[in-house]
Amino acid sequence: TLFAMTATADHVFYNGNVLPFCNERSNEKYSFIAVGQDKIIALGSGDDFKAYVVEGETKLHDLEGCTVLPGFIESHNHFNAVANQWGWLDLGITQCNTIPEVLSKIKNAAEELAQQPIQDDKPLPWIKCVGFDDTLISECRDLVKEEIDEVSGNFPVWIWHPSLHRAYVNSKALEIAGIDEKVENPEGGGIFVRNSEGKLTGQMEEMAAYQKVYVHLNKTLDMSTKRADMWETGKYFASKGITTVHDLFVGPMLYNLYRNAFAAHTADNPFPIRVTVYTPPHWKDRPETTGFDPLFLRFGGTKLFADGSIQCHTACCLEPYHDVPDAKGNLLFSEEQLGGVVENLHKIGRQIAVHCNGDGAIEAFIAAVIRANELHPRDDHRHRIEHCQMVTPEQLKKMKQAGICASFFVGHVFFWGDRHKNIFLGPERSQRISPLNSAVENGIKFGLHSDCPVTPVNPLHSVWIAATRKTKTNDVLGSDEKITVEQALRAYTIDAAYLNFEDHLKGSLEVGKLADLVVLSKDPLSVPIDEIPTIEIKQTIVGGRRIC
Template sequence: MTKKLFYNGDIITLEDNLYADAVLVENGKILSVGKKDELLNGNEDAEMVDLQGNTLMPSFIDAHSHFFGYANSKLQVSLEDAVDFEDIADRIKSFIEKNDIQKGAWITANNFDYNTLAEKTYPRIDFLDKIAPENPLIISNKSGHNGVANSLAMKELGITNDTPDPEGGVIFKENGELTGYLEENAFINNVQRVPMPSTEELMKAVIKAQDDYASYGITTMQEGMVMPLLADLLAYIAHSKMLKLDYIGYVDIKEKDKVLEKMQGCVKEYHNHFKIGGFKTFLDGSPQARTAYMRTDYKGQEGYRAYPVMSEEELEKQIEIALKENMQLLAHCNGDAAVAQYLEQYKIAKEKLNTTEDIRPIIIHAQLIGVDQLPEVKRLGMIPSFFVGHVYHWGHIHVENFGLDRASKISPTKTALDEGIKFTFHQDAPVIEPNMLETIWIAAARKMKDGTVLGEDQRIPVLAAIEAVTKNAAYQYFEEDIKGTIKENKLADLVILDKNPLKVDIDEIRNIKVLETIKEGNTVYKAK
C-alpha cells in the first residue's frame, strides 16, 4: 500500500500532544506522527496529501446503534415529521402505489412520533385498516419500543382479543377489543417476526446504509441486538466481504446459544470486518412513551413509575452468564430505577462468583440515570453510553414527563466527566441519523429545538464530547490500543472535516462537513 503523508491542516491527535504537524500512514496503520520534514526523511516516496487547511482527526466510532435496522429502514415508509393522521395515510398509500406493493405483502413504517402529530396520539386499528385494507401494516415508534398494527398484521402475528400480555409488555385493548397499539415486549417480540425483504433487496440496502455511516465520518458501527434470524444474514454479510467498515454485533443473551453457533470465527475477533462483541439485554423502555422504569412518579400520573422488563433474579442470572463467559454486557437502561437494578445485580453477581473479571458493562442510553448513582457506576467500572441527542430531539417531552428540574438532568455528562467516568455517545440509529457532529454539538450546547438550554450545568467542553465518540468509544470496545487517537501503530481510521470543531463557535459544529472518511488508510467516503 502506498505511503501517505497528511500535512498543512489542523491535525487533532487526541493524545497528550493534542495537535501534530503531520501524519505518515502505511499499510493501514499510522507509521509516525511529528514534523513534516522529519517524517519525509527516508519516506520521500510517500504520497503527499495536502489538507489545504482542513482538519484531520480520528474517525468516529458508533457506540450503539442498530445498523441492520437502519439498512432495513431504507425499505420502509418513513413517517419522520409526519404532521397528522392524513399525512401518515398519504405517505403509506404513496409507498404502496410507487413500489407496486402486492396484496398480502407486509408494509412497515418507521420513525413515527405521535408528539409531532396534530392529534397527539396513535392512529387506531380501524384507521390503519382503511389505509391498507389488503396488506398487513405495522408502524414503529422512533424509540423502537412501541407501535401500532392493523387487523391483518394482528392476524398474521396471531394476536387476538384473548391474547394475554407478555412479560414486560402490553397489548392495549378497549372494552376487550384490540386497539392496534403494542408496547415494549408485546411490540419488540412481534416486530421481529415480520417477514424480511428479499436477500437481494436487503444487501442493496446494507451497502447504501454503510455508505451513509461512512458519510458521517464513522469507521466502526454496531449491531445492537443480534437474534437468530439476523445472525444468518450477518454471517452472509461477513463471508461476502461486502463490509468496508468494522461492524460489531451484540447477541440477545436469551438466544445466545442459537446465535453463537452461527458466528464461529467471529466471536471477539474480526472476520472480514465483522465480530461479535458481547451480549445485549433490556431492563426497561422509553421515556418518551413513559415506559422508562423510574424511582419517582411520572408528572401527572401519581404512583406511576413504569415497570421493569425482568426480575432481579433473571437479571442476576444473565449477568452471571456474561461474567462466566467473559462477554461484555450491554443493558438497555433509560430510567434510574432500571439503572439501580443493573448496578445492584451486577454487584451481587460479581460478589457471588468472586470474580475480578472486567467485562466493561455498558449502560445503554442512561437517559435518566441519577447523579447520585454515578459514583457507584465508576466503582463498578461501568460505562454509560448516553443518548445525549434526546436533549435536542425530545427535550420538551422530557420536560412534560418529568418537569423542568428533573429533565434538566437527563444525560448528566458534566457530572460524569467530573467523576472521571469514561462515557460514550450514540444515536441509536435508525432512531435518529448517526450524525456524530450533531451529537457533539448537542453535548456542548444542550439546546432544545426551540433554542432553550436544557441543563446548562451539564454542558461539557467540545473536546470531551469529541473524546466520547472516539477514544472513549474505542475503550468501550476494548480497542483502545488500535483505535480512537492518532498514534503510532494504531489503525489509520481517520476523518477530514472542513472546520476544526475545537476552533469554531459551538453552534457552528453541527454545520461542519465531513469531507473524507478513511478506514485503514483507504478512502471509504469522499464528499462530491
C-alpha cells in the same frame, strides 16, 4: 516525529492540523500522518514526512490545512435496522402533520401495492412505515387499527414509533400473526394495548409483544438482496465521519444481513466501516468468531433490556412520570431474573451492555453487577449502561466503584428535551437527563451515540448537543451538565473505543494503531461552538483507504 519500525509509507497526509487525542498527549498537534499497511507508522510536523516517501510507491495527500481526528466511533446504534429500513414509508413530522395525512400516505402505498401481481406461493407484502410520533402529530394521540384498516386494503401494515419501543399494526397484521382478543401480555414487559372496552387497538409496547408480529414481517424480507443496502448504509455512516459502529442487538436471523454483506468483503474491497455486533442472550450457540476479518466484523458482548422508553412511559423510574402521576414504568424482568442473567454472563467472562433509560432500571442493574462481581470477581469487565438517561448522582458514584461504563444517548436533550421538560419528566427532573459533566467528575468512561435510526446519525451534531445542551426550541436543558468540546470528541473516539475493549487498536492517532481518520474542514476545538454541526466531513479514511 514519532517513528515506527518501517520507514516507507503507503500514504502520507500532510499540511494538516492533526489532533491525535492520545491519552497521554492530548494537547499535542502534528501536521502530517504517515500510513503503512493500514496502520499509522508516523506522526510529525513540517517536512519530516519526506523521510517516509518513496517515489512511485507512496501516495501524497495535501490536507490543505484541514483538521484530522481519529475516526468517529458510534457506540450505540442499530446499523442493521437502518439498512433494513431503506425505502420504508416515512410518517415522521417532516412528512405528516396530522393523522389524515398519515392515513393518506398509507392509502397511496396500498394502492400502489394493489397494482403489483401477488404470487400465491409468496406471503403478502407489507406496508412498512417509520417515524409516527404521537406527541408531535397535531392530534397528539396514537393510531388505532380500525382507521389503518380503512386505508390499507388487504395488506398488513407495520408502523414504527421513533423510539422503536412501540409499534402500530392493522387487523391484517394481527391476523397473520395469529393474534386475537384472547392474547395475553407476555413476560418481558410486552403490552398489547387495549381500549376502554378491553379491545385490542393494534398498538404494542416493547419487544416481547411486538416481536410476535414483527417476525412475520421479517419472513417477507429476502436477506440475500439486502447486501447492497448494507454496503450503502456503511458508506452513509462513513459520510458522517464514522469508521466504527457498535450494532447493539443482532440476533441470529438479523445476523444473516452481515453474513450476506461480508461475503463480498475482500482485502482489496473491504466493507466501508468496521462493525462490532452485540447479541441477545437467547443466541446461546453464537460462534466464537464471525468467520470474517475481525478488524472489520467481530462479536462484542451481550445486549440486555432492563426497561423501555421514557416517551412510551415504559422506562422504569424511581418516581412517577410528570404527565402520568400513577405510572413509574416497570422492569422488563424481575430484579431476581435480571440478577441471574447478569451473574451467568459475568461468570463466563462476557461483557454486558444493558438498555436502561430510567433510574429504577439503572439501580437494578448496578445492584446486579455488584453482586455478580462479589461472587465472581473480575478486574476489567467494562459492563455498559446503554442510554443511561436518568442516572442519579448517587448512581454515578456506584457505577464508578463497580467499574461500569456508559454510552449516553445525548440526542435526547435536543430531540426530546422540550417534551421531557413539559410532558414526561417535568421541569426539574428533565434538567438531569444525560448528566455528562457529572459522569466526567466521577471519572466514568463513556461514549455518545445517536441510537440511529431512532435519531439521525451525526457525531458532530451530538458533540454540539453535549457541549451546549440546547433543545429544538433553543432552550438550555441542564446547563450544569455541559461538557467541553474536547471531552465530547473523546466520547466519540478514544473513550468509545475503550467501551469496546478496542482502545489499543483505535480511537486515537498513535503509531501502531489502525489508520482510521476523519478529515474536517475546520477545527471543532477552535470554531464558535454553534458552527460545529456545520463543519464539513472532507474525507473518511478506514485503514488508510479513503471511503468518502
